[in-house]
Amino acid sequence: xxxxxxxxxxxxxxxxxxxxxxxxxxxxxxxxDIDKLKADFNSSHSDVADGKPIFTERLSNxxxxxxxxxxxxxxxxxxxxxxxxxxxxxxxxxxxSEELYTLKxxxxxxxxKMEDLKNLTKLEINDLRIQRKAVNELFSVLQKLGxxxxxxxxxxxxxxxxCKC
Numbered sequence: 208x209x210x211x212x213x214x215x216x217x218x219x220x221x222x223x224x225x226x227x228x229x230x231x232x233x234x235x236x237x238x239x240d241i242d243k244l245k246a247d248f249n250s251s252h253s254d255v256a257d258g259k260p261i262f263t264e265r266l267s268n269x270x271x272x273x274x275x276x277x278x279x280x281x282x283x284x285x286x287x288x289x290x291x292x293x294x295x296x297x298x299x300x301x302x303x304s305e306e307l308y309t310l311k312x313x314x315x316x317x318x319x320k321m322e323d324l325k326n327l328t329k330l331e332i333n334d335l336r337i338q339r340k341a342v343n344e345l346f347s348v349l350q351k352l353g354x355x356x357x358x359x360x361x362x363x364x365x366x367x368x369x370c371k372c
Contacts, residue, residue: 237306240299247293247300273317277324280317283310 245251262282269278290304311318331337 237303240302243297243299244293244303247297273320276314276317277320278317280311280314281321283307283314284318287311 262285265278265282266275269275287304287307290300290307293300295301295304332341
C-alpha cells in the first residue's frame with residue numbers, strides 16, 4: 208500500500224468513524240479525484256518518500272473519540288489550506304474540497320477545542336493579574352479534574368467487573 212493510498216484509507220476510516228459518509232459520497236470517485244490531485248502535485252516525486260508521514264503518524268497518538276475530533280479538525284483545516292492554493296476550476300479539486308468542508312463542519316467542536324488550547328498557550332503566565340485569576344480558580348479546576356478522574360475510575364472498575372478475563 209503506497210503512502211497516498213494509506214492516506215485515502217485513513218480519510219475513509221475517519222469519515223466512516225465520524226458518520227460523515229452519506230449516500231452521495233462515492234469513495235471510488237474520491238480515490239480517482241485524489242489520484243488526479245496527486246498528479247497535480249507530482250506526489251510521486253522522490254522527496255515524498257523521505258522521512259516520516261506528516262499526518263497519519265500523529266493520529267495514532269490520539270486514542271479517544273473526542274481527542275481524535277480535535278486533531279482531525281486541525282488536519283482537515285490544513286488540507287483545506289493546501290487546496291485553497293490550487294486550481295479550483297478543476298472538478299476533482301472542488302469535489303475533494305467539498306468533502307473536506309463537510310468533514311470540517313462535522314468536527315466544529317474539535318476546532319473550538321483546538322482554539323481553546325491555542326489560547327491557553329498564549330496566556331501571559333508572568334502577568335500578576337493572570338496569576339491572581341488563576342489562583343482564584345485553582346480549587347474549581349481541581350474539583351473538575353477530580354470529577355473527571357473519579358468518573359474515569361468508575362467506568363474502568365465497571366468494565367473490570369464485566370470482563371471475565
